[in-house]
Amino acid sequence: MQKTVPHAAGLHRASIKKLHDLDAALELMYYGWRGMTLSADQYLATLGLSRPHHRILYVVARQPDVSIGSLIEILGISKQALNRPLNLLLERKMLTSRRSPEQHRSKLLRLTEAGKRTEQRASDYERKVVSEAFDRVGPRGAAAWMAVMGAIADSN
Amino acid sequence: MQKTVPHAAGLHRASIKKLHDLDAALELMYYGWRGMTLSADQYLATLGLSRPHHRILYVVARQPDVSIGSLIEILGISKQALNRPLNLLLERKMLTSRRSPEQHRSKLLRLTEAGKRTEQRASDYERKVVSEAFDRVGPRGAAAWMAVMGAIADSN
């Protein structure tokens, strides 16, 4: 989880024939996701971190004092899958964990200053990509993008 | 690659506080990608297949007689990583591989009827999701979505 920093490929969009009207949209979703996360992932890799660490930092930044159980639910992964990246972040002192005064059962997670810094920088890379794209299409285009993505996200 | 069919979680979008203006967009990209691929992945799982198999089928459907080398380049993965899913598809007779008459070195890949059927169904699930979302926002919204995604995809 923190050793090699492999490939770092840029992977230009391959242009292949379209069989259907919507093929371009399918490919754009794939390359869009990769395009948004690529620079953030490269930054995170320099710290020996990756996507799951970022997801944890992202959520804790927005829900300070979140419990482990809630975090598991929000991230949609198992407790065991959360365990390793979470412990790495605690070891690296990007997160603190304390028991709440009243609800002594749960632990409350917070970001340290280092954690906040890292979360911000990684998320900034992603926001920068989105922001530049939004600038090209104006506020109405951005709103339409949000509407489409919302419909897709809620389609299940 | 073809045994258990785990979790199949639906994972509703978690609504967490927004620290920045564009946080909603970051989250929509994540949930959008998942929303588009979820039903296709569920279908593929019933066949013991998954995303990498679909990616192979998708490309070969659109570039019949593609060589292994080109496929590697288009998919952006290593020859060794391609090997297992590709062989499974050959064993399952979803793909055929033959040597070309003139360029006898390279192998040419094609979909069998079964391969075409599977590729179509899986891609249909994805197109259906996108199509319904596009219907809600109209052609101008769809065009804006494409423009934003194109800008994001090409941002590196």
Add this chain to the structure above:
DNA sequence: TTTCTAAGGTCAACATAGTTGACTTGAAAG
């Protein structure tokens, strides 16, 4: 007080998807 329950933590085994590196094979080209 003892017992039950819920949250958290840990360990083992496994699946999947990728990586490098080191080969072999088979056909084309010199």
Add this chain to the structure above:
DNA sequence: CTTTCAAGTCAACTATGTTGACCTTAGAAA
């Protein structure tokens, strides 16, 4: 005949996830 190159294979590894089983801790209830 030898070299070159595409393809194929084997091993070892990393990373991210999954189940299942089990333990610890602490609050709640009997």
